[in-house]
Amino acid sequence: MSDDLQTLEHKIDRLINICARLQKENLTLRERETSLLKERSRLLEKNELARSRVEHMIVRLKNLNSES
Numbered sequence: 001m002s003d004d005l006q007t008l009e010h011k012i013d014r015l016i017n018i019c020a021r022l023q024k025e026n027l028t029l030r031e032r033e034t035s036l037l038k039e040r041s042r043l044l045e046k047n048e049l050a051r052s053r054v055e056h057m058i059v060r061l062k063n064l065n066s067e068s
Helices: 002-067
Strands: none
Touching: none
16 A cells, blocks of 8 residues: 555656646746737837838839930
């Protein structure tokens, strides 16, 4: 009976350690996700600004061509 109890205690300890590791990993992944979403948002804004600038330059070039 003592061996069974020790085996059960060992398994429970392992489960506790696994849960703690998974909780830490989960927190790390959530932080990473938040960081990546912020970076994505920043890059989308930057891309939109660049697209807007290029479109503006195209309009200016067309206007220059039509004046000639």
